[in-house]
Amino acid sequence: MKIGYYPGCSLLGTGKEYDLSLRKILQKLDVELEELNDWSCCGATSAHATNHLMSIALPAINLSIAEKQKINELFAPCAACYNRMIVAKHELDNTPLLAKQVSDLIEKPINFAVDIINVVELFERIGVKKIEEARATNLKGIKAACYYGCLLVRPFNITHFDDAEQPTSMEKIIAATGAEAIDWNYKIECCGGAHSIAHKEIVVDLSKKILDDAKFHGADVVVVACPMCHSNLDMRQRSMKNHQEIPVLYLSEFIGLALGVSPKELGVDLHFVSAEPLIQKIS
Numbered sequence: 001m002k003i004g005y006y007p008g009c010s011l012l013g014t015g016k017e018y019d020l021s022l023r024k025i026l027q028k029l030d031v032e033l034e035e036l037n038d039w040s041c042c043g044a045t046s047a048h049a050t051n052h053l054m055s056i057a058l059p060a061i062n063l064s065i066a067e068k069q070k071i072n073e074l075f076a077p078c079a080a081c082y083n084r085m086i087v088a089k090h091e092l093d094n095t096p097l098l099a100k101q102v103s104d105l106i107e108k109p110i111n112f113a114v115d116i117i118n119v120v121e122l123f124e125r126i127g128v129k130k131i132e133e134a135r136a137t138n139l140k141g142i143k144a145a146c147y148y149g150c151l152l153v154r155p156f157n158i159t160h161f162d163d164a165e166q167p168t169s170m171e172k173i174i175a176a177t178g179a180e181a182i183d184w185n186y187k188i189e190c191c192g193g194a195h196s197i198a199h200k201e202i203v204v205d206l207s208k209k210i211l212d213d214a215k216f217h218g219a220d221v222v223v224v225a226c227p228m229c230h231s232n233l234d235m236r237q238r239s240m241k242n243h244q245e246i247p248v249l250y251l252s253e254f255i256g257l258a259l260g261v262s263p264k265e266l267g268v269d270l271h272f273v274s275a276e277p278l279i280q281k282i283s
Contacts, residue, residue: 002125004071004114005033006036006062008081009041015078015227017267021252022077022119024266028134028259029126033075036065044080046194057102059088063112073115075122077252079226082118083151084160089116090158108279118152119225119251120169121161128176128267136260138178139282144254145222146170146181147213149229150190170251174223177258184217186210191232200239207232208240215246235272247275257282 010017016103026033031036043058064083066074076082092099092110099110123131156164167188171181188211189210192203211233214222249257249268256266257279268275 001030002032002034003122004066004069004074005035006039006042006066006074006076006081006085007035008039008044008076008078010078010080010227014177014231015250017251017270018077018227018230018250021250021256021261021266023033024261025252025256025259028261029130032121034071036062036070036071036074037069039065042076042081043083044078051196052102053098053105055084056088056091056098057105059085060092060102060108060110060112061106063089063092063114064106064108066114067112071114073117075117075119077119077122077225078228078278079118079149079151080228082220083154084215086116087155087158089114115202117160120152120173123173123251123255126168128172131173131176131255131258135177135258137258137282139254139258140178140180142177142278142282143182143218143219143220144179145184145219147210147214147222147224147229147233148188148189149224149226150188150193151276152225153188169224170225173251174254177255179254179258180198180218182214182217184213184219186213191229193228193232203232204236204239207236208243211237211240211243211246215244219246220281221254221275222246223251223254224248227250237273245273247271247273247278249275249278 103110153164162169174181192206192255
């Protein structure tokens with residue numbers, strides 16, 4: 001299986017363990033990534049908060065690169081990048097005047113046939129059977145809280161991915177590792193997103209509610225699919241009062257543990273909250 005790959009800014013910076021773990025496990029699952037040549041920032045989150053035209057033009061530049069490379073499916077593992085890409089493509093496909101404005105701005109024709117998929121959709125394509133067959137360690141006994149956040153499933157009329165209020169696709173993938181995906185209340189609630197710097201107190205409050213609910217329902221770990229969500233839920237735990245820490249892993253890291261990849265190779269040691277209690281439980 002070969003698929004286009006847009007890592008985005010976070011996966012080469014603050015979320016580099018996401019990129020590292022993806023490359024490790026996708027190689028084991030016989031998936032070849034074709035990275036976009038000379039890709040650029042998709043504009044999340046500053047562009048769409050300040051200039052609508054720019055918020056569409058920036059993803060359009062990367063879509064044009066994908067088209068030039070004859071990539072039909074583009075994998076964007078960051079939920080924010082995925083959301084900006086798929087929303088931009090929807091607007092370009094359905095708003096001719098905007099498409100012309102963007103075409104003039106980026107000096108490229110607008111004719112994007114590329115489909116955008118997120119990390120959960122990629123693992124669905126790979127298939128739970130393939131993950132089960134490649135599994136080297138059964139994660140039975142581990143309880144995981146699948147956290148989708150705001151951007152993977154919304155807006156539903158554009159993403160058409162899972163149920164916008166009660167998604168279950170990540171839970172099926174977690175089950176392929178042998179672990180149990182818990183039923184909980186905050187799987188699609190906002191963690192505070194990009195307010196982490198300007199309004200830290202909002203992020204700490206929202207993230208604590210998410211983590212507390214996961215703990216209340218018996219989770220050993222929170223599994224995420226977004227670098228921003230990971231940053232907020234992992235790093236901000238040290239600012240939370242009366243809080244019992246819980247490890248936060250990327251979906252790729254969690255699958256990697258089941259495939260027998262060492263935590264260090266997956267970048268698990270780069271997190272603020274130690275996953276050592278989870279690793280010991282798995283061992």
